[in-house]
Amino acid sequence: MRVPASAIRFTHTFGLGGMALVLVLLLAFTGILMMFTYEPSPERAWQSIVSFQQEVLFGRLIRGVHHWSANLLIAVAVLHLLRVFLTGGFHGRRRSNWLIGLGSLFCILLSGFTGYLLPWDQTAYWAVTICTEMLGQVPGIGLGLQHAVIGGTEIGTATIINFYALHVAVTPLTLFGLLIWHFWQIRMAGGVVLPGASVEDSPDAYRTVPLAPDLLLREGVVTLVLIAIVLVIAIAFGAPLGDPANAGISPNPTKAPWYFLGLQELLIHFDATFAVMIIPLLVVAALVAIPYLPYGAELSGDWFLTPKGRRMAVVATVTALLFVPLWVFIDERVIGPGGWLPGAAAVISNGLIPFAILSAAVTGFYMSVRKYFVATINEAVQTLFVLLFVSFAVLTATGVWFRGAGMSLVWPWQM
Amino acid sequence: MADVDRRRRSFLARMMRVLGGVAIVEAGWIAVSALLPRRHKSPLMSGPGVIVAGPVERFEPGSVTAFADGKFYLARLEDGSFLAVHRKCTHLGCSVPWNADEQRFACPCHASAFDIRGDVVNAPAPRPLDIFPVAIENGIVKVDTGQLIRRKAFESSQVVRV
Numbered sequence: 001m002r003v004p005a006s007a008i009r010f011t012h013t014f015g016l017g018g019m020a021l022v023l024v025l026l027l028a029f030t031g032i033l034m035m036f037t038y039e040p041s042p043e044r045a046w047q048s049i050v051s052f053q054q055e056v057l058f059g060r061l062i063r064g065v066h067h068w069s070a071n072l073l074i075a076v077a078v079l080h081l082l083r084v085f086l087t088g089g090f091h092g093r094r095r096s097n098w099l100i101g102l103g104s105l106f107c108i109l110l111s112g113f114t115g116y117l118l119p120w121d122q123t124a125y126w127a128v129t130i131c132t133e134m135l136g137q138v139p140g141i142g143l144g145l146q147h148a149v150i151g152g153t154e155i156g157t158a159t160i161i162n163f164y165a166l167h168v169a170v171t172p173l174t175l176f177g178l179l180i181w182h183f184w185q186i187r188m189a190g191g192v193v194l195p196g197a198s199v200e201d202s203p204d205a206y207r208t209v210p211l212a213p214d215l216l217l218r219e220g221v222v223t224l225v226l227i228a229i230v231l232v233i234a235i236a237f238g239a240p241l242g243d244p245a246n247a248g249i250s251p252n253p254t255k256a257p258w259y260f261l262g263l264q265e266l267l268i269h270f271d272a273t274f275a276v277m278i279i280p281l282l283v284v285a286a287l288v289a290i291p292y293l294p295y296g297a298e299l300s301g302d303w304f305l306t307p308k309g310r311r312m313a314v315v316a317t318v319t320a321l322l323f324v325p326l327w328v329f330i331d332e333r334v335i336g337p338g339g340w341l342p343g344a345a346a347v348i349s350n351g352l353i354p355f356a357i358l359s360a361a362v363t364g365f366y367m368s369v370r371k372y373f374v375a376t377i378n379e380a381v382q383t384l385f386v387l388l389f390v391s392f393a394v395l396t397a398t399g400v401w402f403r404g405a406g407m408s409l410v411w412p413w414q415m
Numbered sequence: 416m417a418d419v420d421r422r423r424r425s426f427l428a429r430m431m432r433v434l435g436g437v438a439i440v441e442a443g444w445i446a447v448s449a450l451l452p453r454r455h456k457s458p459l460m461s462g463p464g465v466i467v468a469g470p471v472e473r474f475e476p477g478s479v480t481a482f483a484d485g486k487f488y489l490a491r492l493e494d495g496s497f498l499a500v501h502r503k504c505t506h507l508g509c510s511v512p513w514n515a516d517e518q519r520f521a522c523p524c525h526a527s528a529f530d531i532r533g534d535v536v537n538a539p540a541p542r543p544l545d546i547f548p549v550a551i552e553n554g555i556v557k558v559d560t561g562q563l564i565r566r567k568a569f570e571s572s573q574v575v576r577v
């Protein structure tokens with residue numbers, strides 16, 4: 001079997017999909033090893049992890065590999081989504097595979113979140129409290145959802161059993177099913193998207209090379225380097241385990257897992273109706289809609305589609321990097337908790353008004369960039385995606401590095 | 416003959432699809448029921464119920480006493496009346512400690528603050544701290560931790576006088 005030489009260049013995909021698979025397998029292996037010792041109950045969970053780390057051969061290392069693989073997997077999966085999007089790999093036959101990929105990402109996030117609670121230390125307990133309370137703030141059905149997820153009105157025995165079942169059975173099985181489907185679809189689409197105009201003049205353009213050893217060797221190198229990196233990080237930093245959960249004392253500050261901190265940051269700036277319902281629903285709807293928008297042509301293959309697309313993406317990135325921190329600062333220090341129209345209901349003052357302002361700003365940006373660059377729909381949609389992606393990344397970074405005691409804005413070195 | 420055969424087959428094929436649909440609905444129903452909150456009162460799930468806080472004289476007016484078992488604070492207001500305030504912040508569920516110097520419950524998570532009556536002094540908390548019903552029988556203060564009461568604002572009807 002032969003593959004196009006241009007498709008297996010490392011910088012074409014950065015091997016992100018392959019890396020994600022390696023991490024999933026590492027997680028399955030280390031996860032199963034931990035299942036032999038772990039006891040899912042509020043009374044025993046924390047202690048069982050301490051015993052695993054102290055009494056099982058390489059226990060600390062196994063848990064470290066699991067912890068770091070999980071965190072890396074979320075980053076790698078998001079970067080993989082970004083790669084597929086920025087090389088236009090979601091047209092035609094690949095449409096449904098984009099959706100399968102989104103489903104897999106959801107499973108990965110759910111896995112990460114359900115696994116977060118299991119150590120039952122202070123960080124775990126309070127991060128899950130924050131996240132399930134955010135769920136509870138969804139108007140109407142929120143409270144019912146929250147109580148279903150935690151199996152009652154308080155986080156306790158039922159919660160840890162629910163999360164354990166989801167973490168060790170439901171999400172991994174679903175994820176494996178989705179991944180097999182994902183790979184099958186890539187195969188049916190004839191492999192990864194092929195580079196287009198950028199390689200036309202190079203000798204690689206129409207050359208094919210044997211799958212074994214050319215592609216396998218590259219995947220093998222990526223796998224081994226990745227495993228080495230995970231091992232080094234796991235040995236150097238291990239997996240954190242704080243004091244056992246105490247329902248009476250909240251740590252200050254209390255933060256969600258890092259991948260939900262963008263959402264927690266949104267909740268600081270918006271009323272719950274917008275922060276945990278309308279905005280997330282719009283984001284999910286937009287992600288699902290991406291392959292089905294009325295593009296003029298199925299532009300794909302090269303990073304950022306075209307040189308123009310690349311310049312536009314730079315403009316979007318710079319705009320988001322300047323504007324979002326400014327917005328965060330102004331909303332926090334100038335506008336304050338009263339919102340944009342103090343006295344009005346929070347859903348208007350802290351919801352509708354800032355949401356309308358931001359929507360208008362984003363629409364204005366989209367129109368003017370499209371006009372200025374005389375861009376195709378593909379390039380314009382890509383620019384919008386980059387703008388929103390970088391904005392969310394900035395919000396996440398704000399939550400991780402710039403929120404100190406009482407979630408007030410601080411510099412990272414003051415934390 | 417062939418026609419009857421074909422009709423028979425399409426009937427059977429349709430029945431298989433219907434039965435398959437029923438099976439999926441049943442399996443889904445069972446799965447959803449398994450996830451619903453356990454409503455029955457198993458010893459693990461239920462709280463401690465009615466907590467006997469102690470005789471009225473033990474609590475100074477203007478003081479707040481923590482009851483960790485019941486997850487509440489018993490507040491005795493300046494006028495001598497009682498209020499049992501749930502310790503969970505109404506914003507994102509953190510436990511609020513009582514700060515006696517500043518006379519307020521200060522949430523460590525997002526800087527919400529509540530006064531001794533549980534009323535919001537500082538956003539982002541959307542509503543006052545929830546309360547539990549208090550009863551005073553023969554000079555003994557009792558708190559029913561089985562019923563959590565949500566409220567929109569503090570009202571004098573919420574306190575219990577001696």
